[in-house]
Amino acid sequence: MAERITGHTELIGLMAYPIRHSSSPAMHNEAFAYLGLDYAYLAFEVDNSTLEDAIKGLRALKMVGSNVSMPNKTVVGQYLDKLSPAAELCGAVNTIVNENGVLTGHITDGIGFMQSLKDNDIDVIGKKMTIAGAGGAATAIEIQAALDGVKEISIFNIHDKFWENAEATVKKINERTNCKATLYDLDDKEKLREEMADSYIFVNGTGVGMKPLEGMSVVPDKSFFRPELIVVDVPYSPLETKMRSMAKEVGCKTMNGLGMMLFQGAAAFKLWTGKDMPIEHMKEVLN
Ligand code: NAD
Numbered sequence: 227m228a229e230r231i232t233g234h235t236e237l238i239g240l241m242a243y244p245i246r247h248s249s250s251p252a253m254h255n256e257a258f259a260y261l262g263l264d265y266a267y268l269a270f271e272v273d274n275s276t277l278e279d280a281i282k283g284l285r286a287l288k289m290v291g292s293n294v295s296m297p298n299k300t301v302v303g304q305y306l307d308k309l310s311p312a313a314e315l316c317g318a319v320n321t322i323v324n325e326n327g328v329l330t331g332h333i334t335d336g337i338g339f340m341q342s343l344k345d346n347d348i349d350v351i352g353k354k355m356t357i358a359g360a361g362g363a364a365t366a367i368e369i370q371a372a373l374d375g376v377k378e379i380s381i382f383n384i385h386d387k388f389w390e391n392a393e394a395t396v397k398k399i400n401e402r403t404n405c406k407a408t409l410y411d412l413d414d415k416e417k418l419r420e421e422m423a424d425s426y427i428f429v430n431g432t433g434v435g436m437k438p439l440e441g442m443s444v445v446p447d448k449s450f451f452r453p454e455l456i457v458v459d460v461p462y463s464p465l466e467t468k469m470r471s472m473a474k475e476v477g478c479k480t481m482n483g484l485g486m487m488l489f490q491g492a493a494a495f496k497l498w499t500g501k502d503m504p505i506e507h508m509k510e511v512l513n
Contacts, residue, residue: 236265237287238498241272241280241302242295249512250293253491256511257503265290265499274301281305284324291323291498294331299362306331315369315398318362321494332497335363336370338490339460343427345489345505346481348456353426354378358412358444360392363460363486364431368395372405379405380421382412382444383432412444419450427456435459435467443469453477462487488512 240250246269254267272280277298282305284292294302299318303309306322310332313319319331343350355376357364360383368379379399383392392409399407410417422428422445434444451457457473462483470480492503 239292240269243273334490334493335366337493339486341489342485351375356380356425357429359431360388372399372403436461448472451476
């Protein structure tokens with residue numbers, strides 16, 4: 227690091243709290259070093275109470291940009307100059323790009339999800355997706371999938387604090403894209419079975435399967451799966467979940483959430499540097 231950082235090195239941040247556990251600094255700094263790019267990526271403990279000052283600091287220091295994570299994703303938009311169409315529809319930002327003092331907010335989680343499918347030769351465009359979830363990750367996926375040309379999305383969620391968000395997402399997708407979205411109660415298991423039966427892909431975009439909901443599954447049993455269905459988990463810790471092990475038993479192609487994590491970072495990397503992240507190298511390093 228002492229050899230690499232000079233007076234010319236440009237700064238990219240990550241603003242969130244808590245944040246010390248994040249793998250993003252290691253990922254981006256490894257990619258900068260691998261490609262010989264003169265940037266450094268640092269994590270800053272920023273919550274809602276210090277976010278406005280932190281964004282002013284980003285402008286004053288002429289930082290290249292920043293990632294933003296919880297609890298700032300849905301709050302930071304008001305301090306920026308522009309939003310990408312997906313960030314505007316999601317009401318959330320995870321990447322800020324500073325172009326000559328103009329700050330644009332993007333959301334790359336959905337882009338990362340869609341790219342991770344392509345990376346696995348999965349083509350969802352023009353097809354039907356069933357997805358469980360209405361939180362940050364699921365909303366970003368639903369909006370990006372609709373913008374990219376997925377034909378139909380059936381969204382399932384429990385009646386918790388995210389239900390209203392699901393209703394708003396469905397409304398936005400139906401009004402502003404060519405995709406048809408419908409919301410269902412995740413407790414209606416027969417409806418879930420019906421919607422999964424003619425879907426090309428099923429996505430678990432909830433925290434179910436991850437601590438503290440480890441060992442649980444949004445799909446009750448393996449009779450809901452058929453071998454042609456693609457089954458994707460957004461959680462990635464632990465990497466193996468009950469849902470995907472049931473799907474694998476039936477013969478489904480499955481994916482965990484690591485691809486989405488890597489490709490949301492790659493999309494941000496491209497926005498800041500104009501360069502492609504060295505994906506194959508990063509996969510080796512991250513595994
Ligand atoms: P969130 O808190 O915004 O949303 C949580 C979602 O889980 C909501 O839809 C909620 O209704 C649902 N949920 C919670 N408890 C449930 C239960 N008992 N039964 C059914 N549904 C339940 O969280 P988020 O940020 O959207 O994250 C969701 C998961 O995705 C987490 O595991 C997170 O780590 C993971 N994630 C992965 C990536 C990636 O790049 N792979 C990115 C972001 C989040």
